[in-house]
Amino acid sequence: MAASSITGKVQTVLGPVDPETLGPTLTHEHLLIDFRVVFQPPNNLDEAGMAEEKLSLSNLGWIRHNWNNSLDNLTLLDEEVAKAEASHYFGSGGRTMVDVTSNGLGRNPGALARISKATGLNVVMGGGHYIGSTHPDEFEVMTADGIAEMIIRDIEQGVDGTGIKTGIIGEVGVSAPWTESEHKTIHAAVIAQVQTGAPVLIHPGREEGLPLQILEAVQGWGGDMANTVMGHIERTIYDRDALKRVAQTGAFVNLDLFGHDSSYYPLAPSSYMPNDAQRLDQIEFLIDQGHVGQILLAHDVCSKHRLKQYGGHGWDHIISRVVPQMLARGISREHVDQMLVDNPKRMLTFA
Numbered sequence: 001m002a003a004s005s006i007t008g009k010v011q012t013v014l015g016p017v018d019p020e021t022l023g024p025t026l027t028h029e030h031l032l033i034d035f036r037v038v039f040q041p042p043n044n045l046d047e048a049g050m051a052e053e054k055l056s057l058s059n060l061g062w063i064r065h066n067w068n069n070s071l072d073n074l075t076l077l078d079e080e081v082a083k084a085e086a087s088h089y090f091g092s093g094g095r096t097m098v099d100v101t102s103n104g105l106g107r108n109p110g111a112l113a114r115i116s117k118a119t120g121l122n123v124v125m126g127g128g129h130y131i132g133s134t135h136p137d138e139f140e141v142m143t144a145d146g147i148a149e150m151i152i153r154d155i156e157q158g159v160d161g162t163g164i165k166t167g168i169i170g171e172v173g174v175s176a177p178w179t180e181s182e183h184k185t186i187h188a189a190v191i192a193q194v195q196t197g198a199p200v201l202i203h204p205g206r207e208e209g210l211p212l213q214i215l216e217a218v219q220g221w222g223g224d225m226a227n228t229v230m231g232h233i234e235r236t237i238y239d240r241d242a243l244k245r246v247a248q249t250g251a252f253v254n255l256d257l258f259g260h261d262s263s264y265y266p267l268a269p270s271s272y273m274p275n276d277a278q279r280l281d282q283i284e285f286l287i288d289q290g291h292v293g294q295i296l297l298a299h300d301v302c303s304k305h306r307l308k309q310y311g312g313h314g315w316d317h318i319i320s321r322v323v324p325q326m327l328a329r330g331i332s333r334e335h336v337d338q339m340l341v342d343n344p345k346r347m348l349t350f351a
Contacts, residue, residue, distance in 0.1 A: 004156070004196060004197065004350070006155075006196075006197070006350045007197055007350050007351065008349060008350065009349065009350060010022060010122070010124065010167060010345075010348045010349055010350070011124065011155070011165055011166070011167035011198075011350065012096075012116065012122045012123055012124055012125075012167055013109060013112045013113045013116050013123045013124070013125050013164050013165075013167075014113060014116050014117065014122075014123075017122060019345045019346075019348065019349045020345070021095075021122070022095060022096040022122060022341070022344060022345050022348065023093075023094070023095030023096060023341060024093055024094045024095055024096070024319060024340045024341055025094075025095070025096040025097070025098065025122075025340065025341065025344035025345070025348070026089070026094065026096070026097050026098065026297070026298045026299065026315065026318065027098045027201075027229070027254055027256065027296040027297065027298045027344050027347065028098060028100055028171070028201065028231055028254055028256035028296075028298035028299075028300050029097050029098060029099055029100070029298055029299060029300065029301055029315065030076060030099060030100070030101050030105070030300070030301060030302045031076070031082045031086060031097065031099045031101075031111075031112060031115055031123070032076050032077055032079070032082055032099075032101065032106065032108050032111055032112070032115075033075075033076050033077075033101045033105050033106055033302050034074070034075055034076075034077065034105060034106030035074040035075070035076075035105060035302045035303065036071060036074045036075065037104065037105070037130070037131070037133055037134050038068045038074065038267060039051075039068055039069070039071060039074055040068055040069055040266065041069065042066060042069045047062070047066075047069075050062060050069070050070065051069055051070060051071055052071060052072075053070065053072065054072045055070065055072050055073055055304050055305060055310055057311070060305065060310070060311050063305050064262075064305055065262070065264060066266060067266065067303050067305055068266050068267060068303075069266070072304065073303045073304045073305055074302075074303055075304075076301075076302070076303070076304060076307075077106070079111050079114060079115060081307065081309055082111075082115050083115050083118045083119055084309065085307050085308060085309065085314060085315055086115060086119045086121055086315060087119050088308060088314050088315060088316045089121070089314070089315035089316050089319070090119050090120055090121055091316070092316035092319040092320050093319055094121070094315065094316065094319055095121065095122060096121065096122040096123075096124065096344065096348075097121055097122070097123055097124070097315070098123075098124045098126070098167075098168060098201075098298070098344075098348070099112055099123055099124065099125055099126060100126035100168065100170050100171040100201055101125075101126055102126045102127060102128050102129055102130050102170060102171050102172065102173070103127070103128065103129045103130065103134070104129055104130040104131075104134025104135065104173075105130050105134065107125070107126070107127075107159070109125060109158075109159045109160070109162045109164035110162055110164065112125050112164070113164055124167035124168055124348060125159075125164065125165070125166055125167055125168075126166065126167075126168050126169070126170050126171060126201070127151055127154045127155065127159075127166030127168070127169050127170070128151050128169040128170055128171075128172040128185065128188070128189045128192075128200075129147070129172060129173065129185040129188075130171065130172070130173040130203070131173030131174065131175050131182065131203070131205075132173070132175055132179040132181045132182045133175075134173070135181050135182075135185070139181050139184060139185070140181065142184070143184070144183075144184045144185075144187035144188040144191060145188070145191060146188075147184055147185060147188035148187075148188040148189075148191035148192045148195070150188075151166070151169055151188060151189065151192040152192045152195055152196055154166040155167075155169075155192065155196045155198055156196065166198070167198070167348065168198060168199045168200070168201055168348065169189045169192055169193060169198050169199065169200045169201070170189070170199075170200055170201025170202060170203070170229065170231075171201050171202065171203040171231060172185055172186055172189045172200065172201065172202050172203065173185075173202075173203040174186065174202065174203065174204050174205050174210065174214055175205045176204075176205025176206050176207035176210055177205070177207075178205065178210065178213070178214070183217075186202070186214065186217065186218065187217075187221055189202075190218055190221040190222065190223040191221070193223055193224060193227065193228075194222055194223070194224070196350070197227070197350040197351035198227075198350060199227045199228070199229065199347050199348060199350075200218070200223065200227065200228045200229065201228075201229040201231055201254070202214055202218075202228070202229065202230055202231055203231050203232060204230065204231065204232060204236050206235070206236060206267065206268040206271060207236075208236060208237055208238065208239060208242055209242070210236070211230045211233070211236055211237060211246050212242070212245055212246050212249070214230070215228070215230060215246065215249045215251050216249075218251075219249070224351060225249055225250040225251050226250055226251075226351075227347065227351050228251045228252065229251065229252040229253075229254050229296060229347060230246060230251050230252065230253055230254065231254040231256055231300075232254065232256060232257065232300070233246070233253045233254060233255055233256075233282070234255050234256075234257060234274045234278070234279050234282055235257055235265070235268075235271070235273055235274065238274075240285055243282065243285065243286070244289055247286060247289065247291040247294055250294070251294065252294045252295075252296050252343065252347050253286065253291070253294050253295060253296070254296040254297075254298060255279050255282060255283060255295065255296070255297055255298075256296070256297070256298035256299065256300045257273065257274075257279075257298075257299065257300050258276055258279060258297065258298070258299050258317060258318050258322055259276065259299050259301075259306060259312070259313035259317045259318075260273055260299070260300070260306065261273060261274070261275040261276060276322060276325070277325075280322075280325065280326060280329060280331075283295060283326075283331070283339075284329070284331065287331070287335060292335050292338055292339065293338065293342075293343060294343065295338075295339045295343060296339065296343055296344060296347065297318055297322075297339050297340060298318075299313070299315060299317060299318065301315060318340070319340075323336055323340075
């Protein structure tokens with residue numbers, strides 16, 4: 001792995017910082033995002049018109065259940081709203097946020113820098129490419145090496161001439177089944193990781209065996225497992241043996257959907273979204289198995305209905321409500337700090 005000026009540092013949108021300055025960190029969020037790639041028209045024809053409605057108190061209950069049936073709900077594009085919501089997190093004691101709005105989801109480097117300056121938060125910007133449906137047509141003929149060059153340029157030179165640099169490769173998306181184009185983008189992420197020392201964060205498709213399959217491929221391509229994050233663990237893996245096998249790879253495991261509780265999951269109706277208590281069950285299992293050093297926490301806010309301004313839990317949810325629940329259940333303060341401070345610090349530091 002080539003040494004660089006960023007080795008041993010964390011790369012934020014305002015420049016490199018000492019890892020010791022990060023403090024409590026959310027490792028998978030979206031301050032701004034255009035998430036209409038997951039939009040689905042309502043199944044009920046009587047509700048078809050609701051897809052075009054703005055989020056309001058009168059339709060909030062419907063949107064909470066059918067969150068990807070509302071076009072307005074899937075767009076977080078207002079910088080002032082993002083600043084206000086991020087300020088709630090800062091006020092709760094949070095100091096760093098990893099925004100993994102990668103290519104294909106409306107990434108906005110300039111806006112992230114402005115939000116960071118306005119709120120005092122460290123903001124780490126994501127890179128790489130989301131799922132195949134967001135990939136440009138030229139990826140059909142490009143090689144993994146060619147895509148990697150684009151990722152490396154964003155890390156070393158900055159995005160689109162802004163000088164604002166990527167600090168994590170991700171979220172790099174995989175669908176179920178894993179597509180040829182997505183094989184290229186994961187491989188490209190690994191190539192870029194090896195060259196730059198950047199961390200990689202992966203969004204897996206909703207198939208229980210897929211996270212391990214992806215991580216085995218990352219290992220085969222020479223990726224750094226100690227600098228790789230498997231995201232969305234709680235909505236993908238329910239079997240404890242499967243969870244243990246993923247943790248045994250040495251990769252970080254991100255329980256990153258705190259606050260998003262629903263027995264109905266529109267993107268995978270045969271599945272479900274665990275609640276926070278079930279997430280804590282998984283965390284306690286991982287701790288008991290000796291994997292506390294790999295656990296990361298976040299909310300993956302990617303829709304309006306989860307923000308405070310629109311009746312949601314907001315970015316202070318983990319610190320203000322989940323951490324007290326952890327402590328009440330007997331998870332030690334040392335382990336809480338490890339998951340919120342120490343593990344993210346290690347993950348985000350360039351190798």
